Amino acid sequence: MGKLNIAHHKSYHPYRRDNIEKVRRDEEEAKLKESVEDGRMMLADSEARIDLLRHRAGLGTAKKSKGEDDGEIPAQPEAGSSSLTTPGGHINLFEDLERAAIPVTSRRAEKAKAVEEDKGVPLAPSEKDRKPWYSESAQNEVDQDRQRRDLARKSAHDPLTSINTQLGARSDNDQEGYGADCEEEERAGR
Incomplete structure (x- = not known):
């Protein structure tokens, strides 16, 4: 059709x-x-x-x-x-x-x-309005956990901390190596 x-x-x-x-x-x-x-x-x-x-x-x-x-x-x-x-x-x-x-x-x-x-006329919200009832008890625990996690994350990703640990590890190796070199020099010099 x-x-x-x-x-x-x-x-x-x-x-x-x-x-x-x-x-x-x-x-x-x-x-x-x-x-x-x-x-x-x-x-x-x-x-x-x-x-x-x-x-x-x-x-x-x-x-x-x-x-x-x-x-x-x-x-x-x-x-x-x-x-x-x-x-x-x-x-x-x-x-x-x-x-x-x-x-x-x-x-x-x-x-x-x-x-x-x-x-009079309030210029800011009241204390009660700023801290509602449902956020008081659990908020402290959540804040403490959050602070611990933030501190762990910051210390793990902190460049200064990583540099200090690397330098500390190197200085430990250098001191061991320095001590061995000194002993060898003393032996060789005698």
Whole structure:
């Protein structure tokens, strides 16, 4: 079987610039339509969940305005009524607990601020930050082992040490040889 050959000058050629742009535009429009539809579905779903939560809380359903049927922004509940939603439209199930916790946290923040002001601004990390708990016990043993290994390596590879050992070995041989030469000279001279 052969491949399909389409002349480049034909209007339906897939690699023509205008056909590529048309496909790109169509894909963008499809994505936009899909995102709008997803947004509508999410809005309807969230409204259904909010109504269910209100029903469970015994608050009843919110009054519907004619704008909601058209997909516009839903009407806000009355200011005096109890609401689970925040002004941003989010559900806050712990609103009463948060209100009770605000005075406690504000007192703690004031105490912490007063202590922080007494200390001033640290310019370096604290001693505790520089030496964490997990590095204290094993670090000394590791440091001692590392020092021993470094000392052994340095002494083994130290050029001055190797020169001194070679000179020491030579001087021992020279002294033995010198002593033997002296004895021979003494014998020969006598």
